Amino acid sequence: MTTVRQRRGGRVTEGSEDQSSEEKNVKSDGKVLSDHTGGKLWNILSLTLGGIVAIGLGLLTSFYVATLHENDLWFSNIKEVEREISFRTECGLYYSYYKQMIQASTIQQGLHGLVYDNKTESVRTINILERMNVYQEVFLSILYRILPIQQYLEPVYFYIYTLFGLQAVYVFALYVTSWLLSGTWLSGLLAACWYITNRIDTTRVEFTIPLRENWALPFFAIQIAAITYLLRTHLQPAQERLTLLAVFIATFLFSLTWQFNQFMMLIQALALFILDCFDMLPTAKVIWLYIIQISGLLLVCVLQFFNSMILGSLLISFNASVLIARTIQKSLNLESDEHIFKFLKAKFGFGSTRDFDANLYLCEEAFGLLPLNTFSRLSDTLLFYVYIFSLFPLTVAALVVAFRNLSGSNQIQEKAEEYTITLKPDAAYNLIHTVLFGCLALSTMRMKYLWTSHMCVFASFGLCSTEVWRLILECVHLYTSQRTQVIKYSIPIITLLYISYKFWPGIMDELSELREFYDPDTVELMNWIKSNTPNTAVFAGSMQLLAGVKLCTGRTLTNHPHYEDKHLRERTKQIYQIYAKRSPEDVYRILRSFGTDYVILEDSICYERRHSRGCRLRDLLDTANGHVPKFHVLLDINKKQTILRQSV
Numbered sequence: 001m002t003t004v005r006q007r008r009g010g011r012v013t014e015g016s017e018d019q020s021s022e023e024k025n026v027k028s029d030g031k032v033l034s035d036h037t038g039g040k041l042w043n044i045l046s047l048t049l050g051g052i053v054a055i056g057l058g059l060l061t062s063f064y065v066a067t068l069h070e071n072d073l074w075f076s077n078i079k080e081v082e083r084e085i086s087f088r089t090e091c092g093l094y095y096s097y098y099k100q101m102i103q104a105s106t107i108q109q110g111l112h113g114l115v116y117d118n119k120t121e122s123v124r125t126i127n128i129l130e131r132m133n134v135y136q137e138v139f140l141s142i143l144y145r146i147l148p149i150q151q152y153l154e155p156v157y158f159y160i161y162t163l164f165g166l167q168a169v170y171v172f173a174l175y176v177t178s179w180l181l182s183g184t185w186l187s188g189l190l191a192a193c194w195y196i197t198n199r200i201d202t203t204r205v206e207f208t209i210p211l212r213e214n215w216a217l218p219f220f221a222i223q224i225a226a227i228t229y230l231l232r233t234h235l236q237p238a239q240e241r242l243t244l245l246a247v248f249i250a251t252f253l254f255s256l257t258w259q260f261n262q263f264m265m266l267i268q269a270l271a272l273f274i275l276d277c278f279d280m281l282p283t284a285k286v287i288w289l290y291i292i293q294i295s296g297l298l299l300v301c302v303l304q305f306f307n308s309m310i311l312g313s314l315l316i317s318f319n320a321s322v323l324i325a326r327t328i329q330k331s332l333n334l335e336s337d338e339h340i341f342k343f344l345k346a347k348f349g350f351g352s353t354r355d356f357d358a359n360l361y362l363c364e365e366a367f368g369l370l371p372l373n374t375f376s377r378l379s380d381t382l383l384f385y386v387y388i389f390s391l392f393p394l395t396v397a398a399l400v401v402a403f404r405n406l407s408g409s410n411q412i413q414e415k416a417e418e419y420t421i422t423l424k425p426d427a428a429y430n431l432i433h434t435v436l437f438g439c440l441a442l443s444t445m446r447m448k449y450l451w452t453s454h455m456c457v458f459a460s461f462g463l464c465s466t467e468v469w470r471l472i473l474e475c476v477h478l479y480t481s482q483r484t485q486v487i488k489y490s491i492p493i494i495t496l497l498y499i500s501y502k503f504w505p506g507i508m509d510e511l512s513e514l515r516e517f518y519d520p521d522t523v524e525l526m527n528w529i530k531s532n533t534p535n536t537a538v539f540a541g542s543m544q545l546l547a548g549v550k551l552c553t554g555r556t557l558t559n560h561p562h563y564e565d566k567h568l569r570e571r572t573k574q575i576y577q578i579y580a581k582r583s584p585e586d587v588y589r590i591l592r593s594f595g596t597d598y599v600i601l602e603d604s605i606c607y608e609r610r611h612s613r614g615c616r617l618r619d620l621l622d623t624a625n626g627h628v629p630k631f632h633v634l635l636d637i638n639k640k641q642t643i644l645r646q647s648v
Contacts, residue, residue: 017259019483020584050185058168058194061301064196066164067511069206073517076490085522090211090561093120093547095159097134099211101141102155110141111378119556121568122538122595123565130305131257132562163209170203170453171195173221178457178464180228181427187464190492194456197503201374213449216258221453223250224433229284229423244288251296256303259564262313264450265293267317267440271432280428310562323376345644356573363615366446374448377454381499387455390462392433393471427467435459463492525600526552533598538573540591543598549566549600558594573624579605580621596616 007154070266072084097114104110114128126135143151144158153161174195175188195202205214226246229235235243250366254260272289290386294316301310322393362368380382401423423431441451462468469487473479492584522545529539530553539549543561550557557571578599582590591599608616614623 058172062168089544092551097552098137170218177225181461182464190460219254387459
């Protein structure tokens with residue numbers, strides 16, 4: 001640093017004073033030109049190398065999850081019906097529409113079958129494109145039909161390889177976001193390595209391939225990367241316009257591919273609102289982001305035939321105005337997402353509920369609190385420790401800057417000036433983003449994948465950030481520029497070496513472990529249905545199993561796992577009366593009202609042991625029906641134990 005300062009402002013020697021002014025200018029200009037050229041070449045080299053590493057890590061991640069999927073199921077060797085059964089629950093339902101489009105005689109006929117579908121819900125015609133986010137299946141099926149690949153690649157492989165390919169895009173976006181925040185691609189490398197080594201908590205794509213979040217989260221990561229770049233200072237107008245376009249495209253694709261998009265973007269809008277209130281973001285850019293969110297969601301609304309759940313979403317309410325939103329919600333009489341609010345009300349203790357749908361969510365592990373063992377797994381890779389290490393100083397800096405901006409005091413501003421550099425707009429946005437999505441993940445385990453992937457980005461940024469290390473070193477009076485540079489590169493490299501040493505053998509063992517899909521009972525069931533029932537037969541049963549029935553046999557269903565419709569939720573509750581304390585006459589009448597020809601009863605539900613008492617399906621139905629189970633207490637005198645027995 002001293003040398004740099006001497007070059008900029010040092011005294012010239014006596015010999016140099018004898019030189020003519022013109023000669024000095026020529027030498028000075030040559031020196032600056034040389035330094036500028038060298039710096040430019042170094043930047044190009046670093047950018048090229050960093051880009052190659054990013055693409056390479058993305059492709060390796062794609063190959064990694066694809067290999068795990070193949071090794072776990074022996075997917076290339078099992079029968080077609082077994083491949084389809086491996087798409088469990090709602091995954092099978094979504095894939096069935098891809099299969100339906102592939103098997104249609106023409107694209108037009110396939111689209112007509114989706115718009116006027118009468119096989120997904122018996123005695124009812126629904127518009128699949130309006131009800132479900134399946135445009136990705138439509139696009140992929142059309143692409144498969146028009147590309148000359150049919151003789152080389154089966155439809156199922158084209159589908160799963162696309163999803164595994166999106167994982168490469170996902171990792172690339174996380175890498176770029178971390179690189180933008182820290183200024184070094186070493187941070188991106190660390191973020192990608194953490195994503196891979198924490199795979200259990202960052203993704204589940206290898207065993208839930210068609211799940212909507214596996215389509216949507218890569219586009220969400222691209223959007224975050226684009227927003228991070230947009231919030232940088234000194235962007236040229238052309239750069240800003242291109243970045244806004246990238247944000248819009250990513251937002252639109254994210255909204256199109258996941259039904260929960262509006263809730264995620266509502267949290268994002270709240271983050272922007274908080275930062276804007278504290279003057280931590282440029283107001284003009286925040287306004288543009290609001291406009292992009294609304295326009296992207298409205299475009300999806302048009303494609304989904306003016307889906308009322310989107311029109312009355314809280315995101316539009318928040319971004320537009322509370323008054324207009326209330327008018328819209330009253331006029332549309334929204335009920336599609338009311339089960340979510342009932343679930344949230346019960347989950348956070350705002351009164352108990354006997355509502356069947358809310359209790360069904362409350363009893364599922366995926367919608368419970370984030371398990372504590374998640375943090376132990378994340379700590380094994382040092383990710384959680386580094387995340388907290390990065391989060392604490394940046395949060396303190398955010399509070400200081402927010403207080404300064406609110407107070408407007410010159411004295412406070414002078415004291416806080418040294419902290420300002422640690423909270424640039426892009427860093428401020430990612431800070432509030434990770435805090436809000438962290439709260440969401442802690443409250444609902446299923447949403448942890450939104451947080452853990454960004455945790456990799458944020459932790460690697462903190463470990464490679466000059467601003468973070470400067471803040472910490474200044475607090476202990478050890479700051480020098482040289483020491484900061486040494487630490488910001490040496491610590492991440494040591495961390496990478498530790499991760500490689502500890503987890504590389506486990507990854508190799510994982511890739512060499514071979515298993516095989518085995519579910520003979522379900523295979524036998526699907527084969528029996530195809531061989532012994534007419535094509536027009538209507539089946540009733542659990543949502544999860546019926547999705548497989550539709551995919552494997554094409555038979556008509558009474559209900560299915562896509563739960564974002566009030567009529568379907570009521571229908572499912574009625575169908576599930578087969579497991580409740582109802583008379584045979586009542587059950588028969590209910591089933592025939594939906595045109596049911598066959599009922600599938602499952603031992604796993606009749607003798608359920610996965611859930612505790614009170615959370616079994618039959619218990620939830622009895623509670624909702626007012627048939628609250630009564631228990632009487634017996635005291636075993638010999639064992640001195642209290643025994644609860646349910647009365648018949």
